[in-house]
Amino acid sequence: MIKADDFLLPARDAGYDFFTGVPCSFLTEIINRVISETSLDYVGAASEGEAVAIASGAWLAGRKTVVMCQNSGLGNTVNPLTSLNHPFRIPTMMIVTWRGQPGITDEPQHELMGPITPELLDTMRIPHSVFPQSEDEIPGALAHAQKIMDETELPFAFVMPKGSVAPEKLDESPRALPPRGVLTDYSEGGDRPTRYQALECHIAHVPNTAGVIASTGKSGRELFTLDDRDQHLYQVGSMGCASGMALGVALNTDRKVFALDGDGAVLMKMGALATVGAYQPNNLIHVVLDNGVHDSTGGQSTVSASVEFAEIAISSGYATAAKCDSVGGLEKAYTAALASDGPHLIHMRIQPGSLKELGRPTVKPPEVARRFKAFLAG
Numbered sequence: 001m002i003k004a005d006d007f008l009l010p011a012r013d014a015g016y017d018f019f020t021g022v023p024c025s026f027l028t029e030i031i032n033r034v035i036s037e038t039s040l041d042y043v044g045a046a047s048e049g050e051a052v053a054i055a056s057g058a059w060l061a062g063r064k065t066v067v068m069c070q071n072s073g074l075g076n077t078v079n080p081l082t083s084l085n086h087p088f089r090i091p092t093m094m095i096v097t098w099r100g101q102p103g104i105t106d107e108p109q110h111e112l113m114g115p116i117t118p119e120l121l122d123t124m125r126i127p128h129s130v131f132p133q134s135e136d137e138i139p140g141a142l143a144h145a146q147k148i149m150d151e152t153e154l155p156f157a158f159v160m161p162k163g164s165v166a167p168e169k170l171d172e173s174p175r176a177l178p179p180r181g182v183l184t185d186y187s188e189g190g191d192r193p194t195r196y197q198a199l200e201c202h203i204a205h206v207p208n209t210a211g212v213i214a215s216t217g218k219s220g221r222e223l224f225t226l227d228d229r230d231q232h233l234y235q236v237g238s239m240g241c242a243s244g245m246a247l248g249v250a251l252n253t254d255r256k257v258f259a260l261d262g263d264g265a266v267l268m269k270m271g272a273l274a275t276v277g278a279y280q281p282n283n284l285i286h287v288v289l290d291n292g293v294h295d296s297t298g299g300q301s302t303v304s305a306s307v308e309f310a311e312i313a314i315s316s317g318y319a320t321a322a323k324c325d326s327v328g329g330l331e332k333a334y335t336a337a338l339a340s341d342g343p344h345l346i347h348m349r350i351q352p353g354s355l356k357e358l359g360r361p362t363v364k365p366p367e368v369a370r371r372f373k374a375f376l377a378g
Helices: 004-013 025-036 048-060 071-088 114-123 134-152 195-207 218-225 240-248 263-268 271-279 309-316 327-338 363-378
Strands: 016-021 041-044 064-069 093-097 129-132 154-160 181-184 210-216 232-234 259-263 282-288 322-325 345-349
Touching: 004 016, 004 025, 004 114, 004 134, 016 025, 016 048, 025 041, 025 064, 025 093, 041 271, 048 064, 048 240, 048 271, 048 363, 064 071, 064 263, 071 114, 071 181, 114 129, 114 154, 129 134, 134 154, 134 232, 181 309, 195 218, 195 259, 195 282, 195 327, 210 240, 210 363, 218 259, 232 363, 240 259, 240 271, 240 282, 259 263, 271 309, 271 327, 282 309, 282 327, 282 363, 309 322, 309 345, 322 327, 327 345
Parallel strands: 016 041, 016 064, 064 093, 093 154, 129 154, 181 322, 210 232, 210 259, 259 282, 282 345, 322 345
Antiparallel strands: none
């Protein structure tokens, strides 16, 4: 058994000072100390997959990151780890607890995940080792993890058995409720524009100093077709993770950060709205291009027709939210968002459909990630 600081302080000295995740009782001591230690940053995520996206965004903004979760939650991380971190070659250190470890009695829900945790990590091609059990193991364990991440540009996981860390008290102030945000309706009720027309409006109004993260599917593909820029990151997978990644970026840069999202993607990880509202990045502008269908898979309906994303954003803590259904309304929403502190959400209802013979980004994901990282650092 070690003390939390035995691991956290050497990790911090190695640059790992941005932590995110979802709690587990095995992680209590580590998380308590991370939250209590002012030299470390912690973002509590609504889901483990969202935590991976947040960490990926923080890495793009120059931070070295740690994702913490229960091994049951490892299932929630499979999509972003395999379709975000892997194709973009984004490393992060992971601390995954080992509930249901073979030979140790645990709750029935861990009966399967416990034995297969190492195999699941192997299947995702994530190197791993047991979390260090003594203070003298820690320098070598951290050095080994760093070496692997440097070589692979991929995550490395420490698997934490029960009782690895001595008890640690939590020093955390209650989270204050933000003032209720302002909801504005710019809707006109006429014919809705296409996604391409909405993105043309975006291109015309987005500052050339802002970072833009486009969700997987047609949003990123049409944005690339319109104008490929260093300030763009086109997600090619990890559906639902654009807002989490944008949050990770926004918390670590002074630049404006745009998340270009789709209705299906937002619905997949709606808890991310609450995380954005809680952490209040004043430079984040979250744009939801809502055509009511899954365009990339044949136009099947989503459930967004009955969802008011702007009202949900206000209830989640966003500073402002706007509804619009025309290019003119979108222009007004962009102008207002760029002139005030966020976070902002713009819910833009558009027509289904996309450009015919729409291509895909020709810049490979690792290059997109590294040029975007260089853009943010410039």
